[in-house]
Amino acid sequence: MYEKLVNLICNYVEVKPENITPDSRFMEDLGFTSFDFMSMLGELEDEFDIEVDEQKAADIRTIQEAVTYLEGLVGQE
């Protein structure tokens, strides 16, 4: 999940994969906008056939938090 997410992040913002860490924050460190973030999660919904909760997604700040949340959803499927 982590690698997949990092690759996808690079499609949304100008950042090198090696500069992304689990603690990187989407908005503050990577320069994501709220709509970038939502769109990216939408892509992951398709890829993993999961349903992301918009409210919960709004509280995700770091890559690690996103990985944990998404892995939890994939585990439920």
Add this chain to the structure above:
Amino acid sequence: MVYSTIRDILQHAAEKFGTEEAIRYKVGKGATESKTYLQLKGDSECFSLALQELGEQGSHIAVTGPTSYEWLVAYMGIVNGGSVAVPLDVSLPAQEMCELLDRADVTTFVFDEARQDVADMAKECCPKLKYLISMQKESRTEAEQGTEAGDVLSFHGLVGRQTGKFTDMPDPDKLCTIMYTSGTTGKSKGVMLTHRNMAENATCLDMKIPERTVIMSVLPIHHAYCLSMDILKAISLGAIICINDSLLRVVKNIKLFQPNMILMVPLMIETIAKKLEDVSGLPKKLVKRQIFGSQFHTICSGGAYLNPAYIDLFEKYGITILQGYGMTECAPVISTTVSWNIKKESVGQLIPNCEAKTVGEELWVRGSSVMMGYYKMPEETAETLHEGWLATGDLGYVDDEGFVFLTGRKKNLIITKNGENVSPEELENKMSEERLVQEILVRENEGVIEAEIYPDYEYAKKKRITDMEAALQKIIDNYNQGAPVYKRIYRMKIRETEFEKTPSKKIKRY
């Protein structure tokens, strides 16, 4: 055709497009359902009758939730039945929403069950509230449902048990809707709009959009821009309004609904532009077909300023972006671009019901869309309305052809790229409650909200705080957790010296 009430718009659409599809929405993965113009009119009249039966006709009725058929029926039922609708932002913290319910003198609250927390809190904190109506609650028998104060009523139950038509016509110049917008002093203001304000704003300009156009609605429904253009204008055109169920799924839903047109804010346009640039090596026609479908042709942009470079970029893909300008106080459109007359640096031409002048560099507008005033805020109203002219707070001018050009902002308000207005003072006041924050300035920087903080170093010393950045970040994180996404602080700067002050001891902003 120009209409002076929302009821007229719906009436006309129901007569002309009766059994045609009006609203299309998702009911599961990939499945959709729809309602016709006659159903929309009939259901909304039933809700008007239900409010009359509850003794609530003419009262202030709040409605909150994501865009849904129920939301639209509730709104139309409220305003067409002679009551006043108060649409509230579904993402507001419960306490803030209860405060607005109270300030707007709301007596009935129609809510999506996602905000059951607000309904629960409102029961305790809003003494003027008589009825709570859930958009999802199962309909039961009348006896089971109860109509005692404090009971949660079923929206479907109330609508379903009505028969007959609601025939009263609302007065075009009576209050129709109160919409809350961020105030420069940190306290949000209730913009009072009449039926005429809303209806004429939506219908006075013929944009040559064909009847039965398919429109996908992606913006929050409590916004004047969405309500006026996505809903009212669309109904006046007999359009098919497709409801996007989540910002997560805009691209997916474009494929599902195959719209011709979408209203967007610059934030969305910028994200989609990145997607287009990602595949810039592929033929443009193919990319457009993949992302939008071959039927798609127009994006209307509003809410905030869009860099004209995006207009050029989308043009290459055969998509026209029509940039507009407005504010809730003007119901909301002031100017818009039309496809046959574009000046890219301008925010469009004044719409026919609006005139403008420049007063000391500030743009003032007048016309049938200008609000009645701010609800129970006479001072703020007097500061903004001057003998029918609305001081926009924006600096700009209008050329000989009526094109509006904006040059800056007079009012101290952050307009985010998703069209939300955020008062820096509101955030500063909240953050200042923290002992460690001695002085703070909130502003926009590179598209995000930034806080510059001068900490109380004495206090930090006393409390043995050694990692100032971590301590302040924790304060910001706590604030962010309770704040709607668009009010969150994403960047912080720490000062070692106090801010420079004005003679009245206020922090110098610029």
